[in-house]
Amino acid sequence: MTGNDNSSKFSRRTLLKAGAVIGTAQIASPFVQMARASDVVKIGVDNPATGTYAALGKNEHIGMQMAADQINAKGGILGRKVELLFEDSTSGDAGVAVQKARKLIDRDQVDFLIGNINSALAQAIANVANEKGVFHVVPGGHTDSVTGSNCHWNTFRVCNTTQTEANAVASALVKKAGKKWYYLTPDYAFGHTLQAGLEAAGKKLGVTKVGGDLTPLGTTDFSSYLIKAQAANPDVIIFLQAGDDAVNALKQAVQFGLDKRFHLAGAQQELEVLWGLPPEARVGTWVFEWYWKQAKVTGVDAFVAEARKRSGGHVPTARTYFGHTSIWTCALAAQKAGSLDAVKMAKAMQDFQLPPEVSMMPDGAYYRGGQNQMIGDLYVGHAQSKGSDDPDDLFVVDQVVDGRKVSPTLAETMCHQDWPHA
Structure with a gap:
């Protein structure tokens, strides 16, 4: 890693205590010597560059390129240089996203596929990747089915399920705001499952739903709602x-x-949104899936410093983190499997603990076997109008929630993977 990363100085005893011997060794030790320049590993990215989620896509792409540069500096993937191929999925057209996925797989012959931010598009891309047998990573599409009722052996997800997000923040919403909730929900897969998750979590806390509305993606006038x-x-x-x-x-x-x-609040919140709001609208109780201000967490300082160089001085967001982790997931899967065979890589990633320089969370993160869902920490707190010592510090973390404690059980996810070559 870049900056003040000291992973190479860890002793074996320290690594054993950290429970990350294999993963950290893969990061700290040089990868296989780089092969000839024309021999590349292609990673296809099918993510939004236009529309409602363009800003989120931009930051995911920054994180992806950071990871690719780091991996190439260490010798690439199995000695081959990493090349990222970007396609604009749009923010809401599943037909375009599927077309781009097929182009990346069939014409560009990518070894890995990444996408999408939009949950409905992420699920559509996952179905294509499964049909084609390509190792697929979803960076930021949250709807439960991706690693739940419509999961696939070859699809891994970095961001949390909507139920996990809801479980993490529900008690804070009750404590800060009360038990009568009105929902404004985007009318597609992400919004539907996030509201369902909050309703389920809230029911256990005595919450009453007093109403709600579904809002079309791309709504500009919310006055009637x-x-x-x-x-x-x-x-x-x-x-x-x-x-x-x-x-x-x-x-x-x-x-x-x-x-x-009223208390204006919700579940998932992101820096991109807080940046886009006037100071007086930076209010409410939320959950972040990653936050840049984490003292003494391995890898964070270097990650922040490098992101600032690539983002006009801005800190990395959760989206930057999602993109970065997605590309490293590909590299680590190939490295552990010793192969670019999708089945071997997927098998190698079952219950895989991410190295601390990649997870960048106090409690670490891992991919749960049988589901391929990354489980790490979540950051519950409140928005603030401005930071006291940094203009990008727009969120106060009141509680770091260990995702292991709030994630649905494997049985509850209803994920049943149909592996090939069984």
């Missing part, structure tokens, strides 16, 4: 939008003065 939410007189208005939709919804809610009467 906000008027209905106000009339329901909830304790909290739950905003489940992401990207530009979240910016528009929260900005208009504050313009309406709803923050003076």
Whole structure:
């Protein structure tokens, strides 16, 4: 890794105590000597560069390129240089995303496939990757089915399931806001499962749903929805939008003065959204899936420093982290399997503990066997109008939640993988 990474100085005893001997050795030790320049490992990226999720896609791409550069500096994947091939999936057109996935696999002959931010597109891409038998990593599409009822042996996911996010933040929402919730939910897979997750988690805490609305992806005027939410007189208005939709919804809610009467909050929140909001609209209780301000967590300082160089001085976001982890997942799978065979790589990643320089979380992270879902920490807290010592510090972490404690059990996910060559 770059910057102040000291992984190469770890003793074997230290690594054993950390439970990361294999993974850290793969990072700290040089990879196989780089082969000839024309012999490359192609990683196809099918992710949004336009539309509602363009800003999120941009930061995921920055993280992906950071990882590719780090891997190449260490000798590549199995001695071959890593090459990233980017395709714009759009933010909401599953047909385009599927077409781009097939192009990357059939014409460009990629060895790995990455995508998508939009949950519906992520699931569609996963189905194509499974049909073609290609190792696939979902960086930031959260809907439960991807590693649940429609999981595949070859698809791995970095970001959390919506149920895990809901479980992590529900008690904080009750404590900070109350038990009468009104939902504003994006009308597609991500929003549907996130609301369902919150309803399930809230039910255990005595929460009552007093109403809700489904909002189309790309909505710019939320006034009619906000008027209905106000009339329901909830304790909290739950905003489940992401990207530009979240910016528009929260900005208009504050313009309406709803923050003076209700708690404006939700589940998943991201720096890209907080950057897009005026200071007065940076309010509420949320959960981040990764946050850049983590003292004494291995690899974070170097990651932040490198991201600032590539992002005009901005810190990395959870999206930068998702992209970075996705590419490293490909490299680590091939390295452990000693092969680019998708089945061998997928088998090698069952219950795989990520090296600390990749996981960059206090409790570490691993891919749960039988589901291929990464499980790590979540960061529950509240937004703030501005940081005291850094303009990018717009979130206060009140609690780091170990994902092992809030993730559904393997049985509850309903994931049943159909492995080839059984």
